[in-house]
Amino acid sequence: MADFQALSDAGADVVTGVQAHAPQAIDLRDDGIILYGLGNLYFDQTWSWPTRTGLVVWHTVYEGRLLNTHLSVTVIDSNFQLRWSTPQERRDVLKTVYAASGW
Numbered sequence: 065m066a067d068f069q070a071l072s073d074a075g076a077d078v079v080t081g082v083q084a085h086a087p088q089a090i091d092l093r094d095d096g097i098i099l100y101g102l103g104n105l106y107f108d109q110t111w112s113w114p115t116r117t118g119l120v121v122w123h124t125v126y127e128g129r130l131l132n133t134h135l136s137v138t139v140i141d142s143n144f145q146l147r148w149s150t151p152q153e154r155r156d157v158l159k160t161v162y163a164a165s166g167w
Contacts, residue, residue, distance in 0.1 A: 065091075068098045077130040078123060086114035087137075087157060089164035097133055105138060106146060116140045117149070117157050135161075 069091070071079045077096040081088065084101025091098040103118035110116050116139055124132040137149035137157045149157065 065100065068100060069093070072096050072098055077125075078133075080121065085109055087117055087119050087161050089166075090161060091165065096130060104140060107140065108144060110140055110142055110144065114160075117153075119157075119161075 068079045068081065072091075072093045079096070079098045081099060081101045085104050085107065086101070087103035088099070088101030090100070099119070099121060102121065104115055105118045105120070107115070118138045118140075120136040120138060122134040122136065123130060124134075135158065137154040139147055139149050139153055141147060
């Protein structure tokens with residue numbers, strides 16, 4: 065976390081971690097955002113719900129400024145097919161992410 069925060073403090077508007085196998089916390093900082101881990105997008109870890117989920121992040125940048133970030137949630141089915149989450153699955157995953165963020 066300290067390394068990610070240092071990158072943000074050095075001027076990065078977006079800092080994204082991709083090493084986590086489950087979606088991690090988010091930190092809103094000044095005009096930027098830190099995403100500590102996006103979870104699994106393509107992976108064979110279907111034995112637990114957290115490792116079957118991931119985030120696809122859509123950033124809107126205009127004239128060098130981060131204006132918006134949207135989080136879409138993916139799910140890896142038991143047959144290893146990736147799909148977009150249902151609305152309820154999205155709520156459940158984001159609730160966990162937001163709780164880890166201290167919100």
